Amino acid sequence: MTDDTQAKLDFTAIEQRWPTHWESNNIYRWDASIARDKSYVIDTPPPTVSGFLHIGHVYSYTQTDFIARYQRMSGKNVFYPIGYDDNGLPTERLVEKNREIKASSMSREEFIAVCHEEIKTSEDVCRDLFKRLALSVDWTTEYQTISDHSRKTSQMSVLDLLAKGHLYRSLQPSLWDPTDRTAIAQAEIEEKEQQGVMYQIPFTAEDGSQVVIATTRPELLVACVAVMVHPEDERMKKFVGKKIYTALYEAEVTVIADERVNPEKGTGVVMCCTFGDLTDVEWWKQYQLPLRDVVDKGGLMQNLGTIGDAEWPSRNPARAKEIAAQLQGQHVRKAKKFIVDILKENNLILKEDAITQSVPCAERSGTPLEIIVSHQWMVRLLDKKELLLEKTREINWHPEYMRQRLEDWIINLKWDWTISRQRYFGVALPFWYSKRPGEEGKIIVATLDQLPVNPLVTPPKGYTMDEVEPEKDVMDTWATSSVSTQINSHGITNELAIDAERHAKLFPADLRPQAHEIIRTWAFYAVVKAALHENSVPFKNTAISGWCLASDGTKMAKSKGNVIRPEDVMEKYNVDTIRYWAAQGKLGRDGSYSDDVLKVGRRHLTKMWNAARLVHIAIKDFTPSEKTAADAVKNGTINGAFDLWILSKLKTVVETATASFADYEYSEALNVAEKFFWADLCDNYLELAKGRLYREVGSEADYTSARTTLYFVQKTVLQLFAPFFPYMAEELFSELYPSEFAEQKSIHARGSWPKAADVAYDADVLKRGEAAIDILSAVRKMKSSLNQSMRLPILQMTLSPAPETQSTWKDVEAFWPDLQKTISCEKLDWQDQPLANDNAYDGDKPFYRIQAVLGQKQ
């Protein structure tokens, strides 16, 4: 900035000036030598590189930055890392789309190489945006979830889970996405409303009578392995335990009574097939029913050839085989129509009801899920609900009510966590299966020193590649991001650590900021990992951010064309203004994009700039003789009545802002600072102090008192605003306080948050000052109601206490010189007796009554 007090406000120049300064002076650098209890560790969400950054990211990441900056300024050694979540299916999809290639049609190595290239570009875009936003992250901490370090950490985690008995491999039914051809976890299920049809289909009992089942999945009729009825169902009691023959295929199955059947639903009779839903799985396990593995990994009907054979008996094998043969190879969707047609031809559909059903689909691909038997690696969770709930309750949630979401999720868990994925771009599961004679199929586990390992290219210790079958599956991307805290801390446990000392300093984190829609994934899996590895919580606090909605309060969506690009907003306004907007949103609450709020933010910054012009005139080349306002008051350097008043107000503001920030209520912190700045400082104090600052009122000492006050008040205001407006605060700090800036390099430096103890407080002056301000207000009101200029002189004014107050001239006296100048009063008469109530210029205030004779408009 130039010395010119008329300098133009140029946001672009300001935004270009500071990022390099901050970086080269290590303002945001974490210091590994500082003790744990003086640190504040953040587990920043690594943005998914496959997603473009939208205004919602700006919203939530900026909110975290407010907290990070406050913690740093308040003296904490802040660890504020940034990572990029680049492994997994999302990246594969992005790469396939951008490069118009297919993972399945090229070699695995080739595909992975392309993935690595593509994520580089995405990371650059992301980094640029975050830097421009002035996120105070320590850029030396950057990590990728697919990097060697992350893969090593992630594989260490898996080894630890296996060693502790929490990880197992099994051949069992699991949730399957036929489009992406991979197993998925319960958390990745998304319910979708669909129009479906409920068919009623008659089966034939041994005695020849009909038993009608209801189903929405007639294509799975072939996989029917039992007929389930409720034990209390009088109609059905006689069939229980007896044979029954399925429609069309006339396969022989048994009628079983089970409490889980709802006699009110459908026909009250359910066909259990392998597998239509989770209950089928439960029944299949409990009653040891046969497996008809009829849907393959791509969603095609398979394995139908043996129907009618001895192990899959039918009363009419030839017919069953004939239909099955036609069904074989058809996609489940086509198969459904095909079977319905045949059933109809044979009058085997007694009733069909159109229904709206919600179908479990894969979150990623949107495809209805199948339940397919396959080999998967699972983390045992269902026996640990109590432990996980306990950990959830140990964490402080901001806002508190978000905790409920995770508790509900844990309570309702139905599946262990499937962590294997039949995909390519992910962290490998570090296992092999032996082919050595005598130990065929034995699981061989990687050793620690091999990590990160790719079992496809590296054999286990003591084996050759020929002797093993490598595990081809990769991990669920959440299996890696669930140890994001540990990726940063460089350790899974004290024993299993790359750097145990660092791990002790950075784990658990103090804060996990994250969005609410990933509570059941990221937060949940992190809780799982920390609990199983170290019986710990992964973080002490979690700040849950809301969505950013469009200005009409609806979700932003590409399809609706209402998506706001952060770059456009930065162009239209500026970064600090966007941050002002983000600061209006409270944790857990959705915000909406609002030009109105942005305009207010920009005005606020302009006001800061303009007020600083005035302050600059007043305190340029001035250095107070004391270090703090409190000392200056103690020494008598600051003795002006309004000076003591504004300081007393400020002290409360500092206390409130500090308490709010400590409680993660950044918007309240901004709110109190903003009110103080605009109303108390600009509208009142600066106007009142002008007389002395222009040296038109008072002595040299009065001038010094005002300058000293302004010096400290303005600095404190900049400090209070610094977490929100890093650019403007730094710009003004460097200009107004050059020597302090030279010394501490930045207003954002560790420890530069204002201390309430440094600000003087005088309850009596505060109270009398408020009364004096009331005189100012009353005069303004009077002039305004007469449509007069505020500068209009008052020729004579009579002031008296309101009857309710005990006010005397002594209460007003000290404030009067500044006040007199501001309201342009030429002559004042004090009257101890209250003026009559019918006074035309009654200020309607509790403290004083006013009568005035105004001058003429000039």
Add this chain to the structure above:
RNA sequence: GGGCGCAUGGCGCAGCGGUAGCGCGUUCCCUUGACAUGGGAGAGGUCACAGGUUCAAUCCCUGUUGCGCCCACCA
């Protein structure tokens, strides 16, 4: 079906036991010296509805309605 959140002036929000607040918008007025991207003043609300607790409820409790979200069911 269960859970959570929200309902306050035209709009966006704060307050949360004791005479309703802020910002935007709106109306009127004020411009030579930080700022019209400004200053001053005003209008505008039975704090969703119904009960209850209390000397006193926007604020606490119960229920109802509406909106949003999460989860479950899904034959």
